[in-house]
Amino acid sequence: MPDAALPESLRAEVQRLGKADMMVGIPSFKNAQTIGYVVRAAHAGLVQYFPDLRPVIINADAGSPDGTQRVVVETEPPDYIEEILLVRPQNTLKRMSLTYPEVDGVGGKGAALRTIFQIARALEVKALVVVDSDLRSIVPEWIELLAGPILKGGFDYVAPLYSRYKYDGTITNTVTYPLTRALYGLRIRQPIGGDFGVSGDLIRHFLEQDDWTAEVSKFGIDIWMTTSAISGGFAVCQTRLGAKVHDPKDPGADLGPMFSQVVGTILRLTRRHAERWLDVQGSHDVPAYGFERVIDPPPLKVDVLRLLEEFSKGRLNVGEEWETALSGENRGVVIALADEAAGAVDRALRADRSVEAAAGGFHFADELWARIIYDAVLAHHDERLPLDRLVAALVPLYFGRVASLILETRELTSDQAEAYVERQARAFELAKPYLVSRWSASAA
Numbered sequence: 001m002p003d004a005a006l007p008e009s010l011r012a013e014v015q016r017l018g019k020a021d022m023m024v025g026i027p028s029f030k031n032a033q034t035i036g037y038v039v040r041a042a043h044a045g046l047v048q049y050f051p052d053l054r055p056v057i058i059n060a061d062a063g064s065p066d067g068t069q070r071v072v073v074e075t076e077p078p079d080y081i082e083e084i085l086l087v088r089p090q091n092t093l094k095r096m097s098l099t100y101p102e103v104d105g106v107g108g109k110g111a112a113l114r115t116i117f118q119i120a121r122a123l124e125v126k127a128l129v130v131v132d133s134d135l136r137s138i139v140p141e142w143i144e145l146l147a148g149p150i151l152k153g154g155f156d157y158v159a160p161l162y163s164r165y166k167y168d169g170t171i172t173n174t175v176t177y178p179l180t181r182a183l184y185g186l187r188i189r190q191p192i193g194g195d196f197g198v199s200g201d202l203i204r205h206f207l208e209q210d211d212w213t214a215e216v217s218k219f220g221i222d223i224w225m226t227t228s229a230i231s232g233g234f235a236v237c238q239t240r241l242g243a244k245v246h247d248p249k250d251p252g253a254d255l256g257p258m259f260s261q262v263v264g265t266i267l268r269l270t271r272r273h274a275e276r277w278l279d280v281q282g283s284h285d286v287p288a289y290g291f292e293r294v295i296d297p298p299p300l301k302v303d304v305l306r307l308l309e310e311f312s313k314g315r316l317n318v319g320e321e322w323e324t325a326l327s328g329e330n331r332g333v334v335i336a337l338a339d340e341a342a343g344a345v346d347r348a349l350r351a352d353r354s355v356e357a358a359a360g361g362f363h364f365a366d367e368l369w370a371r372i373i374y375d376a377v378l379a380h381h382d383e384r385l386p387l388d389r390l391v392a393a394l395v396p397l398y399f400g401r402v403a404s405l406i407l408e409t410r411e412l413t414s415d416q417a418e419a420y421v422e423r424q425a426r427a428f429e430l431a432k433p434y435l436v437s438r439w440s441a442s443a444a
């Protein structure tokens, strides 16, 4: 377990800040283009909604070469915000940008958040709000929406609720939302949203967990926090933030490593917290705070051909792992689907047809996907494969599932696409006995 105390190199600087009631933490890596706006929005939110509290903003950066930290320090000073908002807060805002230390030799978003938690604990804050540094749609009110449930409502963990374009958030939509919901029974729609609120008690709990891995130091951090909050019995709620607009990512090109870190973490935690989920049946809503929103985020382009191609390549690259991890029946269907994907790619390239036309009937069924994820949970439980190989074998399957999601929702409105995600989440709940019976049989 890495030491949870504040690193020596930061102690003096943090001591100079004294104590604070409320903190906004911003992890960053090469976000010079967008972080200035995020800092000003966070600052304005603190001034406008919490003028009586002692506020602080901490940026934990990876040592970005693009001047991210300079932007944070040099963005408009506190009195600029006070002048434009006509508010005179009781306490001056303090702001600090630092390069966070790696945890056991690993850097990443999670390592940045760990430093943010350590500073929040040292400052004895009542509420911590964390926001991503590539956000375009953050407004000052987000600070109130993320901290309000903690300071006014007694909640410990506030997850975001936002509308995202139907092709954005594919790891959330295909795995973390349906799996968290089916396992732990809580309908937390954005369990890895990136923008959230944490109480002082929960920060201490996070730092006391003897459970920090290389994945948690990277993008595994968000699902780790959500799962740790649930399994620790903390009060969880959601907050309505409107639309999430941020730097776009194409799943096939950008999201493979992130998928591995997130899904590796959620699978690992199924063993750690088995007693918290084995008896859970069905699911229920999680309270939501904040006024309704009706904004649609801008569309995002996804390369479906590449997704189908990567899925079909799984037969060769990770066929052996599929053999070990998937049940015979699921494996048969997966291979047939991967053949179909390969055929569609071929037709699209050779006959110069659109991928939509070439892949017309391609359909990766909800129930199949749910059982594949459960097969992975079971394979990890039985230690049939090392976790990294297991997760690597899931990446092409995720690409296949996302290709299907995109092909099937391309004519749908946002609401209809949301219904698709809900239907899939119900499929995970319905298939849960498949998981529990096998898990228990093998535990016995």
Ligand SMILES: Nc1nc2c(ncn2[C@@H]2O[C@H](COP(=O)(O)OP(=O)(O)OP(=O)(O)O)[C@@H](O)[C@H]2O)c(=O)[nH]1
Pocket (backbone or CB within 6 Å): 026, 027, 028, 029, 030, 031, 060, 061, 062, 107, 108, 109, 112, 131, 132, 133, 134, 169, 192, 193, 194, 246, 247, 249
């Ligand atoms: N400190 C630090 N921050 C990072 C690193 N990688 C990413 N981040 C920050 O983590 C946040 C989220 O990263 P993104 O790349 O936007 O992730 P995303 O795909 O938008 O993730 P979702 O919001 O869950 O869809 C941003 O504020 C990044 O600057 C890193 O290596 N170190």
Ligand SMILES: [Mg+2]
Pocket (backbone or CB within 6 Å): 132, 134, 246, 247
């Ligand atoms: Mg982002």
